[in-house]
Amino acid sequence: MHAAGNWLAIVFFTRSFLQRGRLHQKRGKRGRGKLSALAGLAVLSAAGYLGGHLAYVEGVGVDRTAFEPRLEEWTDVAAEEAVPDGGHRVAQAGGTEILLYRHSGRLGAMSNRCSHAGWSLADGKIEAGCATCPGHGSVFSLEDGQVMAGPAASPQPCFEVRVRQGRVEVRS
Numbered sequence: 001m002h003a004a005g006n007w008l009a010i011v012f013f014t015r016s017f018l019q020r021g022r023l024h025q026k027r028g029k030r031g032r033g034k035l036s037a038l039a040g041l042a043v044l045s046a047a048g049y050l051g052g053h054l055a056y057v058e059g060v061g062v063d064r065t066a067f068e069p070r071l072e073e074w075t076d077v078a079a080e081e082a083v084p085d086g087g088h089r090v091a092q093a094g095g096t097e098i099l100l101y102r103h104s105g106r107l108g109a110m111s112n113r114c115s116h117a118g119w120s121l122a123d124g125k126i127e128a129g130c131a132t133c134p135g136h137g138s139v140f141s142l143e144d145g146q147v148m149a150g151p152a153a154s155p156q157p158c159f160e161v162r163v164r165q166g167r168v169e170v171r172s
Contacts, residue, residue, distance in 0.1 A: 005047025012040030063154040064118040065111045068096045070172040078168045090122045103142050109159040109170045110145050116152035
């Protein structure tokens with residue numbers, strides 16, 4: 001509806017331009033041109049309001065992970081044995097939920113909050129090298145967080161991982 005409203009406003013403004021041009025100097029056409037411009041303004045205002053509502057109230061198209069705090073320092077999040085091969089768990093680090101996983105022997109970490117809708121990825125499927133959001137079905141690569149299937153448009157933030165003295169540590 002937002003996009004359709006914007007296109008309809010363009011139609012009204014184009015019509016107004018043509019009606020108010022040199023070819024239509026008759027008073028009746030100029031008056032209709034002004035009415036077309038007012039109709040375009042009304043439609044554009046409604047479409048703008050709807051767009052603002054979608055973005056700021058409904059959060060459509062907003063990356064839910066954009067404002068998660070960065071972890072500048074290595075942060076201890078779990079014991080190494082807490083993440084078995086083919087398994088996963090959720091850990092906390094600096095106010096951010098981290099999804100720890102071990103896939104094909106490789107330990108990895110990404111934000112647990114889906115960038116599209118904010119759902120917990122740990123509640124979805126984690127298999128075949130991908131994490132699937134249980135809310136809208138977005139699929140993210142465990143390798144680099146890239147979107148493999150939408151509706152997500154933003155990749156999942158991934159973290160550097162290291163193991164020190166049997167403890168898993170992460171940083172942004």
